[in-house]
Amino acid sequence: MPYRGAVRDPSISRFAAARLSPERRAADLLRLRQDRFDVVIVGGGVTGAGAALDAASRGLSVALVEARDLASGTSSRSSKLVHGGLRYLEQFDLGLVHEALQERGLLATRLAPHLVRPMPFLIPLPRQRWHSGLLRGYYGAGVALYDAFAGLTGDGRGMPLHRHLTTGAARRIFPSLRNDAVGGAIRYFDAQVDDARLVTTLARTAASLGAVVVTSARVVGFRRAAREVTGVEVEDVESGERFDVTARTVIAATGVWSDDVAQMISAGGGPFRPGLRVRASKGVHLVVPRSAISGEAGLILRTEKSVLFVIPWGGHWIVGTTDTDWRLDRAHPAASAKDIEYLLGHVNKVLDRPLSTSDIEGVWAGLRPLLSGEDESTSALSREHAVVEPMLGLILVAGGKLTTYRVMAADVVDHAVRRLGLAARPSRTDQLPLLGADGYHQLMRGRDAVALRHGVSVGVLEHLIERYGSVAREVLALVDSSPRLGRPLAGAPDYLAAEIVFAAAAEGALHLEDTLARRTRISFETSHRGVDSARAAADLMGEVLGWDAAHKVREIDHYLARVEAERESQRMPDDLTADAARLGAPDVRVFTHLGSPRSGAA
Numbered sequence: 001m002p003y004r005g006a007v008r009d010p011s012i013s014r015f016a017a018a019r020l021s022p023e024r025r026a027a028d029l030l031r032l033r034q035d036r037f038d039v040v041i042v043g044g045g046v047t048g049a050g051a052a053l054d055a056a057s058r059g060l061s062v063a064l065v066e067a068r069d070l071a072s073g074t075s076s077r078s079s080k081l082v083h084g085g086l087r088y089l090e091q092f093d094l095g096l097v098h099e100a101l102q103e104r105g106l107l108a109t110r111l112a113p114h115l116v117r118p119m120p121f122l123i124p125l126p127r128q129r130w131h132s133g134l135l136r137g138y139y140g141a142g143v144a145l146y147d148a149f150a151g152l153t154g155d156g157r158g159m160p161l162h163r164h165l166t167t168g169a170a171r172r173i174f175p176s177l178r179n180d181a182v183g184g185a186i187r188y189f190d191a192q193v194d195d196a197r198l199v200t201t202l203a204r205t206a207a208s209l210g211a212v213v214v215t216s217a218r219v220v221g222f223r224r225a226a227r228e229v230t231g232v233e234v235e236d237v238e239s240g241e242r243f244d245v246t247a248r249t250v251i252a253a254t255g256v257w258s259d260d261v262a263q264m265i266s267a268g269g270g271p272f273r274p275g276l277r278v279r280a281s282k283g284v285h286l287v288v289p290r291s292a293i294s295g296e297a298g299l300i301l302r303t304e305k306s307v308l309f310v311i312p313w314g315g316h317w318i319v320g321t322t323d324t325d326w327r328l329d330r331a332h333p334a335a336s337a338k339d340i341e342y343l344l345g346h347v348n349k350v351l352d353r354p355l356s357t358s359d360i361e362g363v364w365a366g367l368r369p370l371l372s373g374e375d376e377s378t379s380a381l382s383r384e385h386a387v388v389e390p391m392l393g394l395i396l397v398a399g400g401k402l403t404t405y406r407v408m409a410a411d412v413v414d415h416a417v418r419r420l421g422l423a424a425r426p427s428r429t430d431q432l433p434l435l436g437a438d439g440y441h442q443l444m445r446g447r448d449a450v451a452l453r454h455g456v457s458v459g460v461l462e463h464l465i466e467r468y469g470s471v472a473r474e475v476l477a478l479v480d481s482s483p484r485l486g487r488p489l490a491g492a493p494d495y496l497a498a499e500i501v502f503a504a505a506a507e508g509a510l511h512l513e514d515t516l517a518r519r520t521r522i523s524f525e526t527s528h529r530g531v532d533s534a535r536a537a538a539d540l541m542g543e544v545l546g547w548d549a550a551h552k553v554r555e556i557d558h559y560l561a562r563v564e565a566e567r568e569s570q571r572m573p574d575d576l577t578a579d580a581a582r583l584g585a586p587d588v589r590v591f592t593h594l595g596s597p598r599s600g601a602a
């Protein structure tokens with residue numbers, strides 16, 4: 001393990017407690033077996049990681065267990081917007097929009113300014129004068145309300161106000177808009193985040209406050225004493241070992257797997273009504289190179305069912321999304337050729353140079369956890385989140401969205417605290433900057449000198465600061481200790497080799513897929529989808545995780561099979577055939593010790 005002693009800068013010792021290293025995983029596994037926790041949280045998506053941070057920051061003893069990788073479910077597959085949701089305004093969900101915009105402001109200014117960035121969007125208006133005027137009034141009123149909800153002045157807003165644009169101004173900002181399709185636009189602001197990075201940062205911030213965080217730890221059953229849940233049975237998916245974890249309260253934050261919790265409880269005997277049901281709706285996104293579209297803002301376009309976004313993403317554009325029911329494999333939702341055709345068809349209505357399948361660099365599909373009431377009393381819950389306590393000691397939280405994770409987390413931990421009768425503090429996460437936020441602005445301001453000191457270009461340093469905030473100092477320390485880590489990763493010039501090492505040494509990445517798909521976004525940002533980086537990344541991860549040659553080959557083979565299965569699914573005409581093609585590559589975690597895939601297993 002050549003990197004353990006590499007961090008010499010005393011200013012970064014405060015990051016040590018946040019390090020999800022292999023040694024930390026072993027120690028946390030031991031604690032899982034031995035300790036009795038105030039709260040055990042099942043599910044390491046944004047909801048579970050947010051709840052772990054909320055609980056740990058109130059002084060509770062907390063364990064977070066995730067079946068696969070942090071953010072491996074829906075939370076790495078969103079549109080990556082921190083937004084109020086303009087379309088919810090149309091549905092008069094005013095409270096929801098207001099709450100989300102308040103959260104957007106908090107995240108962009110105080111909690112995670114290093115991760116959450118303002119992003120301008122255009123609402124293109126139609127060419128016909130009367131129609132355009134009508135819509136300008138309609139959308140103009142909507143975005144004015146949107147701005148008002150975010151707070152018209154003050155530091156908390158974090159975003160500029162909206163503006164009305166003429167046709168000429170709209171085309172100057174977005175030259176690729178088709179001349180005959182656009183008669184002016186309205187520009188408003190929302191914010192963007194790397195969703196998987198947000199979740200990893202939440203989990204690491206929780207770990208820095210003492211939370212146990214273990215990935216590849218699947219809950220396979222619930223411990224019960226009479227009618228009370230007293231813990232969970234966990235399988236360490238890496239070793240195949242099973243053991244019990246004792247908890248005063250269990251919080252299930254399992255997204256589209258929420259119904260499985262009910263099944264596991266029912267399997268323990270006796271009737272059980274979970275109080276909420278979650279159904280999955282699939283959303284697909286495409287990634288195309290930045291050069292395929294000329295524009296300096298995002299677009300929001302209306303579709304028959306919902307809206308379509310065209311969003312700048314570094315050197316790329318994201319186009320999405322679809323919205324269709326999904327009842328197949330939840331661990332690997334597959335995009336079909338029909339989904340891709342739908343997205344291209346809609347975006348091409350406004351672009352002067354149509355996109356085709358040959359422009360596509362990457363594709364991902366995610367599943368929205370939509371609440372559907374189990375009975376009359378819960379059927380109105382669809383868009384909001386819900387917290388229910390169907391059994392003593394067990395609290396379920398589901399629904400909501402990435403933007404409002406903090407509100408969901410505070411809500412579910414409030415329930416836990418009330419149940420435990422603890423004198424815990426109220427939630428204080430609105431005052432708690434995430435790891436990397438403290439010192440971020442200072443580091444950005446002093447970047448020229450810092451870059452010089454570490455022998456990297458200012459551009460490289462900016463890239464690191466925008467991904468890690470002040471934690472970039474830790475990545476720089478790796479480069480100092482081994483200058484070869486300051487070189488770009490093979491096949492992915494946007495990333496440094498040091499980032500792969502850091503993912504395995506400090507961010508809990510255990511498999512190649514964790515690093516290529518979530519700690520970095522190489523799997524959808526390159527047209528080879530990470531294949532050309534797999535060998536180099538496996539070598540770097542192997543140095544930290546002690547992989548021998550056979551282990552590296554297994555990891556690479558698995559990753560290549562995953563990419564091939566995804567490509568194949570995207571050629572299939574519909575969901576059924578796409579799902580069958582995607583299942584051609586089993587999940588690396590189940591594969592490592594069981595040798596066969598388990599469909600739908602988290």
Ligand SMILES: Cc1cc2nc3c(=O)[nH]c(=O)nc-3n(C[C@H](O)[C@H](O)[C@H](O)COP(=O)(O)OP(=O)(O)OC[C@H]3O[C@@H](n4cnc5c(N)ncnc54)[C@H](O)[C@@H]3O)c2cc1C
Nearest residue numbers: 043045046047067073074075079081219255283402403602
């Ligand atoms: C296409 C799409 C676009 C979206 N865009 C946006 C957006 O732009 N902005 C926004 O705010 N929101 C957006 N959302 C919504 C947002 O992404 C989700 O609401 C959020 O990510 C859900 O997080 P979660 O933690 O509840 O679920 P998940 O992220 O799915 O986490 C659940 C976790 O539980 C784990 N798990 C399941 N069973 C077990 C078990 N037995 N043991 C241990 N772990 C288990 C899973 O592995 C998984 O990691 C979008 C959603 C989709 C699908």
